[in-house]
């Protein structure tokens with residue numbers, strides 16, 4: 001398989017970011033959610049205005065996974081006060097990690113996660129955490145394989161649907 005490149009992106013990449021973020025979100029969640037809730041989520045969370053504000057947020061970083069010129073996945077990391085919860089200085093939030101369906105199970109998610117852990121280790125952070133929908137079994141398996149453990153459960157709004165996210169974390173100092 002062609003080598004994977006993982007690159008930090010900026011505002012000039014926003015159209016490609018919106019494209020990969022929308023495509024992967026729809027691929028992952030449309031079969032288990034109503035069209036109305038999916039549209040609401042996309043409008044409220046993946047508009048160009050919202051994404052540009054997120055790219056410009058100090059302490060948030062986006063990365064593309066590239067195979068040649070093709071964007072096959074992406075992730076979003078938050079540090080310090082940019083974390084949605086647990087805003088401590090010793091943690092990093094993996095807010096989003098997505099790989100296009102046709103490329104899944106090829107270690108691309110693994111390489112993105114390894115990159116996030118490398119970045120966190122360089123900053124000497126203590127743990128990495130995330131929230132995952134309780135019905136997203138493939139992602140839960142992926143995190144469990146990587147030694148993440150549940151530590152809490154929180155509400156997540158997909159459009160108007162109140163869903164439960166499992167909060168998971170991995171200690172980086174073990």
Ligand SMILES: CC(C)(COP(=O)(O)OP(=O)(O)OC[C@H]1O[C@@H](n2cnc3c(N)ncnc32)[C@H](O)[C@@H]1OP(=O)(O)O)[C@@H](O)C(=O)NCCC(=O)NCCS
Nearest residue numbers: 097098099104105106107108109110132138139141142145
């Ligand atoms: C979750 C996700 C990022 C994993 O990325 P990936 O490239 O498909 O996974 P990898 O090939 O790197 O998997 C690494 C290991 O995780 C585990 N794993 C990954 N996907 C799995 C699945 N569907 N079922 C069971 N275990 C899985 C396996 O142990 C795998 O190793 P193996 O293939 O050698 O057995 C990817 O499937 C994805 O984008 N899913 C849709 C979006 C999503 O749910 N994101 C998370 C939101 S919280």
